[in-house]
Structure formats: C-alpha cells, structure tokens
Amino acid sequence: MDRVDFKPTVFPALTRGDTDEAADAYAAAPLLNCLLREVAERTPEPGVHRLPGGALLRVRGTRRPVEPEVHADGAWRPLGHPELVRLTADELFRATGVANTELPAEMTGSRDVVAALLRARARTTPPRDPYRRSEQSLILGHPHHPAPKIRGGGPAADWLPYAPEAYASFPVDLLAVREDAVVEDGDTTALDAFGEAPPGYRLLPAHPWQLALTRYSPAIREAFADGRLLRLGRTGRPLWPTAAIRTLYAPDEDLFVKFSLDVRITNDIRRLWRHDLLKLRATDAATAAAFASLGGPAAWLSDRGYRTADFAFEELAVLVRDGFAGHLLPGATPLLAAALVEGFEGSPLDRLTDPADWWAAYLRQVVPPVLETFARHGVVVEAHLQNTVVAVDAQGLPVQALFRDAEGAKLLPGVTREAGWERLVYCLVVNHLAELAALLAERFPGADPWPAVRAELLRRATDGDLPEIAALLTSPTLPGKTNLLLRWTDADGADARYVPLPNPLATS
Known part of the structure; x- marks a missing residue:
C-alpha cells in the first residue's frame, strides 16, 4: 500500500509562517468537531450540515474539519474564527434555551493561547528526547473540545513559562511544612529527594504557577506568617511538564509529580480535590493489583501517594507517580x-x-x-x-x-x-x-x-x-x-x- 505524502491540511498557514491564520485553523478544528457531533445534522450533500436554526454549514475534511462556510443570501460565506464562535453561541442557545457568556470567551481565549504557543515555538528548539517531544507536542489538544487550550484566561506571561507546548522546563518551588500540619497518604518518600527540610518540617514541592495563584489565600499567608510554612528556594534541576500541564516529570529522579492548578483546562478547574485524594489510594491499589495479575508487558504507573498541608489541603497538594523504572x-x-x-x-x-x-x-x-x-x-x-x-x-x-x-x-x-x-x-x-x-x-x-x-x-x-x-x-x-x-x-x-x-x- 502506498503512503500519501502526508501533510496536516488543517493547518496550511503554518507553511507560510502566518501564525494568526494557523491559530484560527487550530482553534476552529476541534470546535467544528464538537458542533458537527453534538448539534448539527448531516445532509445528503457531503460536508454540508444543518444547524438547529436551519442554517447550512459546510466544511472541508472529516477528521479535522477546515474552511467552514455558512450558506446565506443564496451563497456560501467563509467563517473566520470570531464568526464561528458567534455562530456556535447562537446555535447552542437555540438548541438548549440556555445562555452562556463564559464559553465563547473561552473559545476565543483558547485560540489566543494557540497563537502564543506558535510564536513561542518559532523561537525555541524542540527537545531531543523523543518521549519528552511527544508529551510536549500537542498544539491542537483534545480534538473534540470547544476550547482545548484555555489557560484560565490569564495573560500569556503568567502561563507560558510552564507550557509543555512551548517546550518548557523549570525548577519547582520548595516549601517546608511544619510536621504537625502535614497530611499525607501512601508512599511520598520520593519527594524528600528534591531538597532538605529543616528539623521539625517536611518538604513540600510546589508548582510555581500554582504558588503564584494562591498568593492571596488567607490560610497560606497566615501559615507563612506564623512559621507553619517556610520557603526554601527551588530545586537545583528543572522538571518538565507533560501534556497534562500540571503533571511534571523529573528525569533525574525518574518520577512524575502532579500538582493542583487552580485554572480551568478543558472541562475542569485542575485542582487535586479532597474527595478524589481521599479515595485515590484505594483506586490505585486496586488498579495496580489488576495490572500486576495480567502477566504481560502492560504496566500501570502507580499514584503512590500524596502530601499536603492541613491548612491548604487542596491548594498545596502534590501527588507522587511512578516513573518508568521497573515498568518500561x-x-x-x-x-x-x-x-x-x-x-x-x-x-x-x-x-x-x-x-x-x-x-x-x-x-x-x-x-x-x-x-x-x-x-x-x-x-x-x-x-x-x-x-x-x-x-x-x-x-x-x-x-x-x-x-x-x-x-x-x-x-x-x-x-x-x-x-x-x-x-x-x-x-x-x-x-x-x-x-x-x-x-x-x-x-x-x-x-x-x-x-x-x-x-x-x-x-x-x-x-x-x-x-x-x-x-x-x-x-x-x-x-x-x-x-x-x-x-x-x-x-x-x-x-x-x-x-x-x-x-x-x-x-x-
């Protein structure tokens, strides 16, 4: 079978160096996928779909639809990304009777994130390690989400230093939590390799972005003031973010660490929620045992345990996950x-x-x-x-x-x-x-x-x-x-x- 000379036709502007046009295409493809899957009806004509309000929407391609057009006044009219967002909002209101001002802003914000990522990539060398390159490759992201690249709405300066898609790597902050305020479950000893806490304290790594987001938390400010929480500096070696953004890989320690991140990414605020943490060990133990019984090469990267502070249980939680040693x-x-x-x-x-x-x-x-x-x-x-x-x-x-x-x-x-x-x-x-x-x-x-x-x-x-x-x-x-x-x-x-x-x- 002959392979075609494959090029991602969904993003032709990349070959011309047009960042804005490419960002529009990246952002439009998953939004169109959602619109066509969830709201529109197919017509007998290939690529043409009928929306709830009766309008006809035409796209090219199927896996990653491109070049959307709407039929109006007897002719097909191209839809730019802003027009596609407005059309989607109108049709969803017709379909559900529910108004929403947040999601259109997220769609636009996701597109702007893509543009910032493309500009950052243009001046950054991709990582040499193929695994890291794969984890940090996802400019499109979830192909069936209306705003897959949203970063909480903040300016690029807040999130770009921590973006996997921009090939980021960075040291994490090291905090010390007084022992009587530590809450943990499972095996978290691997965290102690990141630094050294003073006597009477336990080490608590923190994502720099999350620490900045929680700087106005009264509980955390009070803990810094009364000595339950100390700043120890940062790790000597950088970690790099995986596709999950808030999960980082420490290559020297061969360890993954997952943090709370109080921003919306796709459908969720990505915090390590208390109710999830409290049942985590039981779920992980059952899953790990199930994989251990299989007898084949498949492996489960176990979430060994979590450590946090009782005055900021969710905000400062960090989860320890297996690296590849013993699995790969x-x-x-x-x-x-x-x-x-x-x-x-x-x-x-x-x-x-x-x-x-x-x-x-x-x-x-x-x-x-x-x-x-x-x-x-x-x-x-x-x-x-x-x-x-x-x-x-x-x-x-x-x-x-x-x-x-x-x-x-x-x-x-x-x-x-x-x-x-x-x-x-x-x-x-x-x-x-x-x-x-x-x-x-x-x-x-x-x-x-x-x-x-x-x-x-x-x-x-x-x-x-x-x-x-x-x-x-x-x-x-x-x-x-x-x-x-x-x-x-x-x-x-x-x-x-x-x-x-x-x-x-x-x-x-």
Whole structure:
C-alpha cells in the first residue's frame, strides 16, 4: 500500500509562517468537531450540515474539519474564527434555551493561547528526547473540545513559562511544612529527594504557577506568617511538564509529580480535590493489583501517594507517580498516544509504508489490558489518548502500553457495570482507537483499520466473561461525549453525557 505524502491540511498557514491564520485553523478544528457531533445534522450533500436554526454549514475534511462556510443570501460565506464562535453561541442557545457568556470567551481565549504557543515555538528548539517531544507536542489538544487550550484566561506571561507546548522546563518551588500540619497518604518518600527540610518540617514541592495563584489565600499567608510554612528556594534541576500541564516529570529522579492548578483546562478547574485524594489510594491499589495479575508487558504507573498541608489541603497538594523504572521494557522508547494522533517529529508513523503490522501490534498492546482489568477486576481504566503511553522498539513497532491516572479510573461497584462499560468504550474506542484509525485511513488511502479492531475484540470475547463485546460489535452506535454541551450548560466537569455516533465496528 502506498503512503500519501502526508501533510496536516488543517493547518496550511503554518507553511507560510502566518501564525494568526494557523491559530484560527487550530482553534476552529476541534470546535467544528464538537458542533458537527453534538448539534448539527448531516445532509445528503457531503460536508454540508444543518444547524438547529436551519442554517447550512459546510466544511472541508472529516477528521479535522477546515474552511467552514455558512450558506446565506443564496451563497456560501467563509467563517473566520470570531464568526464561528458567534455562530456556535447562537446555535447552542437555540438548541438548549440556555445562555452562556463564559464559553465563547473561552473559545476565543483558547485560540489566543494557540497563537502564543506558535510564536513561542518559532523561537525555541524542540527537545531531543523523543518521549519528552511527544508529551510536549500537542498544539491542537483534545480534538473534540470547544476550547482545548484555555489557560484560565490569564495573560500569556503568567502561563507560558510552564507550557509543555512551548517546550518548557523549570525548577519547582520548595516549601517546608511544619510536621504537625502535614497530611499525607501512601508512599511520598520520593519527594524528600528534591531538597532538605529543616528539623521539625517536611518538604513540600510546589508548582510555581500554582504558588503564584494562591498568593492571596488567607490560610497560606497566615501559615507563612506564623512559621507553619517556610520557603526554601527551588530545586537545583528543572522538571518538565507533560501534556497534562500540571503533571511534571523529573528525569533525574525518574518520577512524575502532579500538582493542583487552580485554572480551568478543558472541562475542569485542575485542582487535586479532597474527595478524589481521599479515595485515590484505594483506586490505585486496586488498579495496580489488576495490572500486576495480567502477566504481560502492560504496566500501570502507580499514584503512590500524596502530601499536603492541613491548612491548604487542596491548594498545596502534590501527588507522587511512578516513573518508568521497573515498568518500561529494556530498550523500548515511550511515546504519548495523543502525540501519535496529532503528529510530532520522530513519530514512528512517519516511517510506515503499510500500517497493517504496526496497527495490529498497537491493538495487541493497548486493547487486551483494558478489557482484562475490567472483566477480571472491575477496574475501568481511563484509557484515552493522554493517559496512554505506548512504548516502541527500535523499528518503531509497539511492544508495550503503559497507563496512568488513578484519579480518572473507576471501580465496580462504585459505578454500575453498565456505566463503567460505557465509559470504557468511550475512552478506549471513541476517544482513542477511533482517532488513530481515522488518522491511518487519512494517511493511507484505501486502508480500513476497523476489521483489525474488531478481530482484537473478538479474541477477547471468546472467554465469555465480557458479554458486552458481542453487543458492542453489533450496536449501530457508539457513545460520544458531549464536551460542547457540557460546558455550555455548565455541567460538573466529572459529568459525562453522550450522543450516539455511527459504529464502524458493526460494519467492519
């Protein structure tokens, strides 16, 4: 099979150095994906969709729609990003009867963040390490979110020094918390390697951005004043942010640390919430045990524990996560799955002339562990693109999958089996496999990635403890999360509502 000379047609302005035009295209693509998935209706004419108010919207492309046009006064009129935001707001009000002034501002803000990131990248050398390059490659971000790059609305000077997409690395602040004010659970001893606390205190690393955001907190100001909290300086070596922004990797210590970050990123204020921290250890222990029982190369990067201060439990919390030691196969190179979809320099997909063997190997590493942990242990892994790291060998062939984020994992019967399976299907199939399948079909005309997905699922169905697979393979629809409508109606960030999407597994 011949590979086309693939270029990301969604962002043609990049080749001309037009940052503003490129930012418009980056911002419009996920917004259009949301609008077409959640609100619009298809018409018989390819690329043309009818909106709730009756207007016709035309786009080019399917995976990353571009060049939106609206039909008005008998002609097609191009929509710039500001016009697309206004159109979206009007149509959502018609569809829901709910008004919202925050989300349009977030859409515009997300676009402005992209522009700032593109300008920063133009004067920065990409990191040499392929894993870091993959984690810090996501300019587009979530392909089905109306404002995937929002950074809380602050000026670029506040967030750009900590942006993974700008290839940032930086030292973190070191605080000391008086021992009688420390709250922790699990194994947090790795934090003590970042510095040395004075007698009677415990070390507490802090994200510089979060520390700046909490500088007006009365509880934290009082703790600094009365000596319960001390400043010790910063780490001697820099850490670098992963795609999750608030999760940093310390390469010398081979350790991930996750912080609270009181800004809105996609659907949530990214704070380590007390209720999540209190159940974290039980969720992580169950998930780690489930992966340990699999017997294959798949691995779980455990959230070992957290440390914080009782006077700022959520604001100053820091979570300790396993690095790769003891998990990663010798000689394998880890790569973020989301980066494979968006593309980055050095991606193994760039070497392929026929995707069949690579795709089969990918499915063999990613799919069985997620199904096994659900069927045998009642664990619902949030196996979406940003929580999955795929390790490849020297030829770029997938040899291992590593999963992370106990905060997003669910346990049965804490959620019903039906709800757990729906979440699994959305994260694994819709959010993850469907995105890669669409990319492969785009890069390799004539390729159909879905029969291989169906075959991998059928292999697991023969054990009989996952009757849901048979229904999945015959269902006419799959669940697609409604990120646009969730934000428009100001639903809780952890909420999940779905719209039915055509199921390619039923016809492959």
